[in-house]
Amino acid sequence: MGKGGASIPDEEWERFLREAEAGTSGAPEEPSARARMVTERLRGESGRSQGWRTYPPARRRRRAPWIVVGVLVVLGLLVAAVAPERVVGWFGGGGGDSAPLAAESERPSGPPAQASGQLPTLAEPFRGSPAAQWASGAEGVNLPEPRATGWMGQDQVAQALARTQDFLTSANLDPGVLRGERPGKAIALINPHQRDVQDYLAAAFRAPGRDSDPLLLFSRFAPAKARLVGDVVKTRGRITYREGRRGALEVTADVTYVYPVVRATAGSDDVARTIVRRELVMSWDNPAKVVTEPGTFSLVSYKSDTTNGGCDNTSGYFIPTFRSEHAAGQGSGEQVDPYDRSKSMDARMRASGEKECGTATRS
Numbered sequence: 001m002g003k004g005g006a007s008i009p010d011e012e013w014e015r016f017l018r019e020a021e022a023g024t025s026g027a028p029e030e031p032s033a034r035a036r037m038v039t040e041r042l043r044g045e046s047g048r049s050q051g052w053r054t055y056p057p058a059r060r061r062r063r064a065p066w067i068v069v070g071v072l073v074v075l076g077l078l079v080a081a082v083a084p085e086r087v088v089g090w091f092g093g094g095g096g097d098s099a100p101l102a103a104e105s106e107r108p109s110g111p112p113a114q115a116s117g118q119l120p121t122l123a124e125p126f127r128g129s130p131a132a133q134w135a136s137g138a139e140g141v142n143l144p145e146p147r148a149t150g151w152m153g154q155d156q157v158a159q160a161l162a163r164t165q166d167f168l169t170s171a172n173l174d175p176g177v178l179r180g181e182r183p184g185k186a187i188a189l190i191n192p193h194q195r196d197v198q199d200y201l202a203a204a205f206r207a208p209g210r211d212s213d214p215l216l217l218f219s220r221f222a223p224a225k226a227r228l229v230g231d232v233v234k235t236r237g238r239i240t241y242r243e244g245r246r247g248a249l250e251v252t253a254d255v256t257y258v259y260p261v262v263r264a265t266a267g268s269d270d271v272a273r274t275i276v277r278r279e280l281v282m283s284w285d286n287p288a289k290v291v292t293e294p295g296t297f298s299l300v301s302y303k304s305d306t307t308n309g310g311c312d313n314t315s316g317y318f319i320p321t322f323r324s325e326h327a328a329g330q331g332s333g334e335q336v337d338p339y340d341r342s343k344s345m346d347a348r349m350r351a352s353g354e355k356e357c358g359t360a361t362r363s
Contacts, residue, residue, distance in 0.1 A: 028291045029246075031194045031283070031298035101133045103142040104238050104341070111340035114362070119323075120271040122229055125260030129273065129363070130339045131234035134258070138169050140235030141255055150243040151286040157241070157249060160284040163189060163295060164239060164251050172219045172257050172278070173233055180223045180317060183214075191298045193291040208316030215318065216304045219257060219276055222264075222317035229260040229271055236341065249284040250300065256341060261320050270322045273363045275307040275338040279345040303345040307338040311357040335359045 112130035119128060126132040134140050143165065146158035170177065170186035177183045182205055190197060203212035214220065221227065237255030244250030256277040262268040282297040283290075292298060310319035334351060338360050343351075 028287060028289055030291045031191055031285060099133065100135060101236075103135070103140075104236055105142055106238070107344070108342045110342045111337050117362075120260060120273065122262070122269055122271060125229040125232075125271050125273070126234055126258065129234075129258065131236075131258040131273075134234040134236045136232045136234060137173055138165055138235070140237065141165060141168060141253070142238040144238075144240060149241060150247040150249050151288075152249050152284070160249055160251065160297075161239060161241070164253060164282065164297070167282075167297075168253055168255060168280075171217060172255070172276070173235075175228075175231065178219060178221055178228055178233075178259070180220050183218045183220075186218065189296055191285070191292045191296045193293070194298050197299050204316065209314050213314060214316050215306070215309065215313075216302055217278075217280070219259065220317050221259075221261065221274075222315065222319055224264055225317070225319050226261040227264050229262055232260075234258040244283050244300075246289040247286050248290070248298075250281065251284065251297070252279065252281045254279045254341075254345065256339070259318075263322065270324060272308060272320045272322045274309050274318050274320045275360075275363070276309065276318075277305045277338070277341070277345070277348075279303040303349060305338075305345065305348060307336075307360045308363060335361050337361045338363075 115128050115130060115132070117128050121127060124132075126134075143161055146154050146161060148154050149157055152160065167186050167189045170189070171183050174181075174183065174185065177186070187201060190201070192198060200212060201214075203209075204214040208214060235255055235257050237253065239251060239253045241249055241251045254277075256275065259274045259276070260271055261274060262271055280302050281300040283300050284297050285292045287294075290298065306318070308320045310317075310321075313319055336348070336351075336358050339362065
């Protein structure tokens with residue numbers, strides 16, 4: 001599935017893993033997301049991701065769906081002068097005729113330009129949104145060219161990148177999962193020997209709660225509350241990789257997903273959008289050094305930031321609100337543009353502090 005290299009058969013993947021294991025001395029270690037986080041913190045590397053298990057629940061921000069949009073003309077003119085490429089789509093209404101953006105190969109320098117502010121419809125669910133120019137589904141996730149890294153050769157890196165994309169697709173784009181089903185295909189790609197992660201997954205689908213929230217890794221809507229408009233989810237993001245601990249291939253996926261939804265009741269036409277940005281760090285480990293299974297990764301860390309998924313929601317499903325419900329309340333936290341990918345997830349989480357629900361500047 002990935003660009004820059006063809007997938008290799010599972011048999012070849014397993015053969016390579018066995019050869020790597022046979023060629024290295026020492027007993028493999030069981031992976032632990034918590035151990036990785038503690039190690040990096042003790043090293044004083046403040047820029048490293050927090051471990052998934054120790055991630056503070058109070059920072060899993062669920063921003064309210066309120067829109068506080070103000071266009072500053074002077075700022076707009078300045079942007080047009082110094083970055084004319086960001087003006088594309090300002091005057092086209094964000095409709096389906098807008099030219100698609102090039103893939104995101106690096107972090108953008110600033111947020112996307114304000115669109116027309118037109119409301120979404122059943123026919124144009126992304127109207128008035130920067131996502132109107134984004135690619136659909138897995139096409140919106142930029143894959144880097146594979147190269148030999150750590151214990152893996154170029155072909156094995158290409159295979160790991162393809163399977164990384166498989167996980168993202170199964171966890172965030174699969175129609176059944178979006179309808180609330182258990183993400184079995186995605187879970188099967190997670191190292192079954194990573195005990196703390198497996199315990200989290202079991203609890204998340206048995207009894208969802210603040211410390212066992214499936215929405216931190218998977219996108220699911222309460223089937224009795226909301227349904228997707230059409231079959232298109234807009235995405236924008238990129239996958240990067242480097243050599244990790246013990247020579248592993250450490251892959252980071254930073255992707256924003258935009259889901260257009262209506263109420264589950266028949267005849268609903270009040271379209272809202274739920275916007276989810278996820279950063280996932282995974283380790284494709286050397287089986288000679290870490291207890292793992294062929295074709296699976298160990299979870300290193302996660303970060304998840306959701307707009308219009310339900311403020312302080314622990315139901316295990318996204319529960320969006322709609323325009324007719326906006327009078328019910330408003331987030332009291334800082335204002336954040338959910339389409340702004342110019343800031344790292346670390347910076348976004350630091351800005352949120354301990355606040356649960358903020359205010360989105362647009363949907």
